[in-house]
Amino acid sequence: MTSTLILGGGFGGLAAAHELRARLPEHEVTVVAAEDHFYNGFAKTWDLVGARPLEQGTASLSALHRHGIRFVHTRITAIDPAHCRVETEAGPLSADFLVIALGANTPPEQTAQLRGSAHDLYSADALPAMRTDLARLDSGTLVVPVLGTPYKCPPAPYEAAFLLDDYLRGRGVRDQVQLLVTTPQPMTMPGAGSEVSTFVADALTDRGIQLRTEQSVQTIDPDARTVLFADGDRLPYTLLLAVPQAVAPQVVADSPLAGEGGWIHPDRETRRTDFDRVYAVGDCTASPPPKAGIFAEGMARVAARNIAAEVDGGQGDRFDGTGYCFLEFPEQRAATLEGNFFAEPKPDVRMAEPDTDTFTRKHAFEAERLRNWLDATPT
Ligand SMILES: Cc1cc2nc3c(=O)[nH]c(=O)nc-3n(C[C@H](O)[C@H](O)[C@H](O)COP(=O)(O)OP(=O)(O)OC[C@H]3O[C@@H](n4cnc5c(N)ncnc54)[C@H](O)[C@@H]3O)c2cc1C
Known part of the structure; x- marks a missing residue:
């Protein structure tokens, strides 16, 4: 055999x-x-x-x-x-x-900097502490920095920002919390092209989420609650949920x-x-x-x-x-980024308008894999 x-x-x-x-x-x-x-x-x-x-x-x-x-x-x-x-x-x-x-x-040197009010957004182990800190956040600055490239799931930092925005609005504290995403890349998703990147950047702006591109994080000081960027800029934060490099x-x-x-x-x-x-x-x-x-x-x-x-x-x-990726937007809407990443001279990627049907498809995507692979049903 x-x-x-x-x-x-x-x-x-x-x-x-x-x-x-x-x-x-x-x-x-x-x-x-x-x-x-x-x-x-x-x-x-x-x-x-x-x-x-x-x-x-x-x-x-x-x-x-x-x-x-x-x-x-x-x-x-x-x-x-x-x-x-x-x-x-x-x-x-x-x-x-x-x-x-x-x-x-995740690179160990990034994990070492993520302590106190600075967390690894991608870590399941960090979830209890992240949830506690988030529930206590009534004012200040919540920053979602992308710590390096490549990173897993290019839309995920922006998706997280949209869901965090919804969450803070639901708690009635959004006006008191400044929400920022930073990325070392020149646009939100260079792999998906400038049109898709601009769409996402505009959607962030519409929700009052600040986007800072070409911002490479040099160090995070969890004791001083400050991010130092490679260009010398310093950003004080109240809570930091980092997207680690892969x-x-x-x-x-x-x-x-x-x-x-x-x-x-x-x-x-x-x-x-x-x-x-x-x-x-x-x-x-x-x-x-x-x-x-x-x-x-x-x-x-x-x-x-x-x-x-x-x-x-x-x-x-x-x-x-x-292939395609889902990008979830506020208010239970989602869009797919679909295309050919081997296309020459550059990937050919398109994004449809976000809607509630695609949000339902995203749930079905999860359910299908859990059921077909492991006989499980998400509840
Ligand atoms: C917040 C977030 C949102 C995401 N959203 C999406 C999305 O909407 N759509 C999408 O397509 N992708 C999404 N992704 C990305 C997706 O999860 C990964 O790209 C995907 O899991 C990669 O699959 P993989 O099989 O290569 O690795 P993984 O799924 O990470 O599996 C790796 C496996 O290797 C095992 N392993 C590792 N090291 C060892 C070792 N030394 N010994 C034994 N076992 C080991 C692990 O236990 C695990 O079973 C998201 C990721 C994150 C973090």
Whole structure:
């Protein structure tokens, strides 16, 4: 019997596992992940603003066994792609094929600066403290700084700002709180182009949310509650919810698979790496496309189909760089940013007007993945 070891149980890992299961009924499929559960990233922001507790959008990876997929809950400590083998805290594991879907991490030096009233907006662990600080915020300055690029989900900082704006209005304190988003980039979403970026910038302005572009954070001083920017500007804050830079997981950066920046650079269409029978998908690989679940999922299906083709001699597949992301706006509206991120000379991305139907589609997107992958229903 042939076998595949899937490293990671997030968007990429779960999509690859189910696609392989469907294509190769006799093939052994194992998912290895350090976390034993899955949720959509945006569910953390919903929890933060009181829309829905994160637990209600979280599913256990233990459900995988009902689909004939083995789940090993452990941390991977080394990857040996030449032998399709990994070292883990539970001992070595090996298979005929590897799919690497280990996501991206926050740089430790950024984590070290995020304490007191400065939090990692993307961290589920930080949610209780963030919620407490947010509930106490009656006046002052709430800043959402993007700490570096690339970062996960390009629309997420702006989406968070819109939801925070709604939340503060709901509490009747919005007039007393200055809300700012800062980014080192020249516009809100350069990858999506200037038209989309201007639309988002105008929507921020309409809600009285300040946007500061080309502002690189140099340091955060959590004791003085001040952000120092590279141009020497200082910004005092009351509460800071930072969007961390994404870096390759250490176990990837330390492996023979690591290329420029520590990321894996597989063939962008087939997702094959330089090592035989080793594929890489999702946030742990070099962009484009942007670091988003929908792309991790698309790449993972392609990798799984190409493994199936290697096993049974069938037709392989190619990832074409297309996909869409949701951007949530105030008052339960959302828009999709849809396009081809491999288009030349630049990505071809369009955004529709935000509406309530797309907000409903975003909920359906979450529900579909939880149900199809892990038999769970968000409540
Ligand atoms: C606030 C927020 C909002 C977002 N909104 C959206 C959105 O609307 N649409 C969208 O498409 N994307 C969105 N994203 C981005 C999306 O969550 C990620 O891009 C996506 O999860 C990447 O999938 P992945 O499979 O590459 O990695 P992940 O889903 O991060 O999975 C990585 C897996 O690897 C495992 N792992 C890591 N290191 C180890 C190790 N050493 N040993 C064992 N296991 C390990 C982890 O446990 C995890 O199971 C959002 C993200 C955030 C933070």
